[in-house]
Amino acid sequence: MALKRLAAIVGAGVLAVSIVSCSSTGGKPEASGDGGGGGTVDTPRMTIAMITHEVPGDSFWDLVRKGAETAAKKDNVELRYSNDPEAPNQANLVQSAIDSDVKGIAVTLAKPDAMQAAVKAAEAKGIPVVAFNAGMDAWKGMGVKEYFGQDGFIAGQGVGDRLRGEGAAKALCIIQEQGHVDLEARCAGVKATFPATEILNVNGKDMPSVESTITAKLQQDSGIDYIVALGAPFALTAVQSAKGVGSKAKVGTFDTNAALVDAIKAGDVQWAVDQQPFLQGYLAVDSLWLYLSNGNVIGGGAPTLTGPAFIDQSNIDAVAEYAKNGTR
Template identity: 50%
Template sequence: MRTTRTAAAALLAAAALTVTAAGCSGSGGKDAENEPSSASGGGRPAATERMTVAMVTHSGEGDTFWDIVQSGAKAAAAKDNAEFLYAAHKEGKEQAQLIDSYVDKKVDGLIVTLAKPEAVKASVARAVAAGIPVVTINSGGRYSEAYGAIGHIGQDETVAGEAVGEELTARGRKKALCVIHEQGNVSLEERCAGVRKTFRGTVENLNVEGTNMPAATSSIEAKLQSRKDIDAVVTLGAPFAAASVKARGSAGSAAEIDTFDLNAAVVGQLKAGHIGFAVDQQPYLQGYLAVDAIWLHRENLNVIGGGKPVLTGPALVTEKDVPVLEELTARGTR
């Protein structure tokens, strides 16, 4: 399933909703317990019993992608009369401990990422055994059903990578550098593997220290200096697109920079022509649908997607999509 630019435009238009996110976010493994407020437009929360939904992700500090996921989750929580709790840690062991803490709190629903599935497997199983419905989002979708989750919401990372490989081929690229900013993250590895599968040129992976942006920039710069035949750099997270643009300039390279994921900075870089294209997986939708999935299961035993993953991407966006994207990023929903 490959999303064309026409479909991407439709996705962007469909997502043009004015929603006010409730509360404030937390990161770095600390709980952020936020009382939701109603979405804009004067609506009232659902007249259902109050519930508590917790989300645990593999986000590192300062990753704006997860701010957008939380915005969607908080908007849905406000609508569904739910208290939304959030915690994150980039290391799998600590993420598992956070999941355990929410199981101990007996939350009504749990949303987790499976970037490092083996590290959190036992903790997810403990939640399922306790009767807590689990929805996985964003990463590790192929493990979701086996781990007992009621559903997975996100993009198929292999399909997304394949779409990037095809686009690089269409743009006439011959040698791509795929920058992995978190070793051991199965979703990032799947993205690069997908690029390699469909790209008619060659792909080289480069592991960088994602929590140290200056070091990551230096690693990309060194590679571009030593390999002048690299004509495309694919980053797997929005913050690393800017780092690659900087590295390209310092290395005197002419490589095109393309990236997975969006934020306001990436939209600005698309507009300025510093980036060729970006892959949008709709993080706002991932958070929103995950909370809704738990609410629907609690109230009516619904399972969205018929037990299959609910795909929120990929959609390739370019400078042509900037006018719509600028409006959405200003709202905090892209």
């Protein structure tokens, strides 16, 4: 099956990007947080903060950081990366960035209500803010200049269509962080086009608990024949749960990493929905540099979509090499 594009990707004009990509462990982010130092542009050095809701250990964010660091190196930017999965703490990190007089802020909006005051405070001080990865429905109302990511609901609809096409009977959609607007939009999209979908909330900060919760559900309901995970680590855990109880349920997922590439090759995971995290991190930083150095705004008031696309056995070889290199 050829690579299925579900949404357009708008580039920044400075990075040539293949339309097939996936998440990866990405290697350890650079300790200095400045993308390796040294730029290839002649604009004055500036400081940009990137603040995410990353849960430690989730390999998805390694790719986001690698993209951000790549853009920072090109743009002569000092990148200050910080993260906290708790929304109030993430908002405090935004305020700390404001207080340190950064020139721009890139932020994820997994829980927009908790982030609104901090974002408004940055804007009131004249610090431009762009959003990425989460907050598709909230960013414009918050006054954020640009947004980079996929539409979670549309991506979920694509998954539901695929489940129907594969003849699935009942799906389990696993949300690892309750209240996260993009994760909930994904499962809502799945359910919209594949109504025989049950949503299961798990504690994504405790992987043994995730496995036991999925295992218990599979034992309780033998009619589940497809598990939809919303992140690569959770898909791999779902594979173990299914094997542990002798379930024949197939597993599909959003996002991937190097281990998931191998799982797709082996047939343990059927497919992954790619939102190009490297590109999200790259564009978030590069867009701020473009705005601060030349007044450019990307997207014309609309979100810049970085996905989604399906990766499966038909095209996994095209991305496997990049995953090993830590850029996909």
